[in-house]
Amino acid sequence: MTTGVEGAEPGPLDTDTANAARTRYRDGVAEVGWWPRLVRAVVRPLVFVVARGAPPDPLVGPAGLRGLRWVVAAPTAVAAVVLANAPFRVFRVSQLEPRIVLSSLLAGLPVVLAVRYPLVAWRLIALQVLLAPFTYPANADLERWWGWPWVMGLTISTGFVLFALAESYDGPVVVAAWALTTAAAWPHLPDWREHVLAALLGAGVMVLGNTLRSRRRADLRRVAEQSRAAALEERTRIARELHDVVSHHMSVLVLRADAAPYRLPGLAPEVRAEFQLLQDIARDGLTEMRRMLGALRSDGEAETAPQPGVGEIEELVRRFGAAGTAIELDIRCGPDPLPVGIGPSAYRIVREALSNSARHAPGAAVSVGLAVDAGRLRITVSNTAAARPALDAGGDRPRQGLAGMAERVRVLGGEFRAAPTPDGGFAVIAELPLGGRADG
Known part of the structure; x- marks a missing residue:
């Protein structure tokens, strides 16, 4: 019991x-x-x-x-x-x-x-x-009401x-x-x-x-779906860029491993075997990566044009300035090259932010800044209040540009902020971790 x-x-x-x-x-x-x-x-x-x-x-x-x-x-x-x-x-x-x-x-x-x-x-x-x-x-006299x-x-x-x-x-x-x-x-x-x-x-x-x-x-739900579509599109674009960049480096690795026995005569047999194994591993990795990431291309063809980076931002700013936008540019990235993938991402973030400024704040003064500090690349694009009515930004694609930039920064492990400024303008700030600087 x-x-x-x-x-x-x-x-x-x-x-x-x-x-x-x-x-x-x-x-x-x-x-x-x-x-x-x-x-x-x-x-x-x-x-x-x-x-x-x-x-x-x-x-x-x-x-x-x-x-x-x-x-x-x-x-x-x-x-x-x-x-x-x-x-x-x-x-x-x-x-x-x-x-x-x-x-x-x-x-x-x-x-x-x-x-x-x-x-x-x-x-x-x-x-x-x-x-x-x-x-x-x-x-109560309700009937009289x-x-x-x-x-x-x-x-x-x-x-x-x-x-x-x-x-x-x-x-x-x-x-x-x-x-x-x-x-x-x-x-x-x-x-x-x-x-x-x-x-x-x-x-x-x-x-x-x-x-x-x-x-x-x-x-x-339609707005949320459009934001998700923009994020997926940006993620796909990043995957394509990584496919191009990594394919290039892996191809160079395969070629150098294949040519090493001819460039360095007199190698011991075990060293030659090690180079051959390295070549086979690199070739297999390149083939597998192309098989997985190559499907992301809608046209099925590889992009052969070089990816724009920080060095092309000055030309980008010049083109926007020629269209009537007053832009102040300040780039302080130091002499060392940026890691793979950071340069193209920085370029596209600046391009999208400038496009947003031109659409939503025509006639406003724009400031673009890139600086490397404490192992991070800080990108700042801000504009003052619009000098004239904003252009039609397309009611069916609200905030997709911001969603795409945020997704790109998130994939790279960075931080993204976009908000109005006290003077009536708007600011976009992205911080991308550099990890280790590129070897050159």
């Missing part, structure tokens, strides 16, 4: 007790009629989903909509408070009933909460709808909260909130026509919010 101590192994008595409890539960459920069981099966999941909550849509949740919601929530909250009082003519009497004042203020509170916590706001508004007969006077039979302030708050909930959440939460809100208002409505009207209004508001959320989510 177990003592109930945590970690003890269950004995036969525990198993029998658990089985007996399950049997009694099944028998008790079987004794209940089908109607209560159906109600429980339908209502319990709804209550569980809404009470437990769920994470909002990760793409278009409340955090991404706060700015837009505040613009609408502020006047809506004021309108809800004012219109909650209007049917009772509280502005025409000298003393206000405390419960009317409290109900009016509570009508605006869910609107404010819905900006950041739409599910919490819904719980509060559902409670207000459920308790409406107890919080408003029984003799433009023929509208409901409390206008509470109706406005409910509509806004349902809309915010549908904008932030998906699936069961939205459906459960609509069903429970309609159920909370159902006992207070006098006939079936108002029942149908309340259900349709709630459903319409939530369908509108869900439609806007779906459209916004599609837009954000």
Whole structure:
């Protein structure tokens, strides 16, 4: 017999007790009629989903909509408070009933909460709808409010909260909130026509919010997909550059290993065998690398043109300057050559940053700086505020240039930053680790 101590192994008595409890539960459920069981099966999941909550849509949740919601929530909250009082003519009497004042203020509170916590706001508004007969006077002249039979302030708050909930959440939460809100208002409505009207209004508001959320989510996914495509394109370009550079060095290694016995006569047989083994290993590595990386080329042909590096940045700046951009260039890279891959990457980062400046800040003064310090190449491209309206950058390719530069720097193990400057301009800063300097 177990003592109930945590970690003890269950004995036969525990198993029998658990089985007996399950049997009694099944028998008790079987004794209940089908109607209560159906109600429980339908209502319990709804209550569980809404009470437990769920994470909002990760793409278009409340955090991404706060700015837009505040613009609408502020006047809506004021309108809800004012219109909650209007049917009772509280502005025409000298003393206000405390419960009317409290109900009016509570009508605006869910609107404010819905900006950041739409599910919490819904719980509060559902409670207000459920308790409406107890919080408003029984003799309220509701029928005189433009023929509208409901409390206008509470109706406005409910509509806004349902809309915010549908904008932030998906699936069961939205459906459960609509069903429970309609159920909370159902006992207070006098006939079936108002029942149908309340259900349709709630459903319409939530369908509108869900439609806007779906459209916004599609837009954000499209932008994210374009950013991923830009990153993959940049990664492919880097792989092609590495293919060209490494292929060149491996080819030179194979040639030198093959020519070593002829350039150095009198070598011992074991030394000749070592050179032959080195040649075979280099040739196999070159073949394997071409097999893996050569597939990245869309045209199937190797690029034979030399890759631009830091030495070509001055010519690049001259071309942009000839197009009307005032550019100040400062290169301090020292006498030693940069490691393989750093030069072409620096060139392309500067080129993309200059292109962005020309598109988004035409007429602005641009400063380009490259400096080697503490084993890192620091690239800085900054511009002042635009002197004239920006050119059309192409609405279908937002921030792809920045995404490509960031991916290139990330692949090389560096750091990338791009942000507006205090004077209204923009700055791009990339730091690339040099590792060991090239041998020359």
